[in-house]
Amino acid sequence: MPDTADSRSLAERPLDELIACHECDLLMLKPNLALGQKAICPRCGYELYTHRHSVVSRSLALVLAALLLYFPANFLPIMRLDLLGQSSIDTMWSAVLGLYGADMPEVAVLVFLSSMGVPLLKLLCQLLVLLSICLKVGRSYGLVLYRIYHELRVWGMLEVYLLGILVAIVKLGDIAHLAIGTGLVCFVSLLLLQVWLEVVMSPHQIWEALAGEEDGHASA
Known part of the structure; x- marks a missing residue:
């Protein structure tokens, strides 16, 4: 599940380290996933993406x-x-x-x-x-x-x-x-x-x- 942070710390982050939920627009840090893992929005439970193999x-x-x-x-x-x-x-x-x-x-x-x-x-x-x-x-x-x-x-x-x-x-x-x-x-x-x-x-x-x-x- 992605990590959320306050607006000041997020504003200081590069854009490629952030991700926004497509459903509730929650801005959060982009997680590093292993193969087969899923990123889930902590606020609405929407599946952000899955890291698939090959x-x-x-x-x-x-x-x-x-x-x-x-x-x-x-x-x-x-x-x-x-x-x-x-x-x-x-x-x-x-x-x-x-x-x-x-x-x-x-x-x-x-x-x-x-x-x-x-x-x-x-x-x-x-x-x-x-x-x-x-x-x-x-x-x-x-x-x-x-x-x-x-x-x-x-x-x-x-x-x-x-x-x-x-x-x-x-x-x-x-x-x-x-x-x-x-x-x-x-x-x-x-x-x-x-x-x-x-x-x-x-x-x-x-x-x-x-x-x-x-x-x-x-x-x-």
Whole structure:
């Protein structure tokens, strides 16, 4: 748990030795954590961060796996629908094209960005950030890309589309024959990998590694 101090002693400290709670704004001394330890705010109990082991290598493996699943998840069939003697095979990309063909270009662009464009940009930003740390080159660009990634996080909505797919399967299951496609398996796997990546890719260790701090880079 971080140490708190009076306002005068905190004012005399360098900024890199201080940390503020994201929930209650309590300013405190930044703790030195061992692997696996967590920093908890003493006032509200909010978890400030966790010091994880092999952050960069584990995150890089997850990013590469997610990129391998990205194209199958979006371009392989999600489901096959047989209704009244007619069959249709749907993918995420065909859904975007269908909206555009139905004279709803604004909705098509929004669906494309939130389900395909932004998730891909997030993964590419993460990949380049991790490579800049591993190769020890272009860390200034890595800082910019990591900021962009944090801005894009609110626009990625894969879980919303997964929920929509599940609702459609339940609704149509009684009136049509549905067959789950490989694309849905890849889509669910991609979503789970991204959630796992959010947990593994410890932000404070990534920021420290990008800043070139020895302790941060070693721990990452």
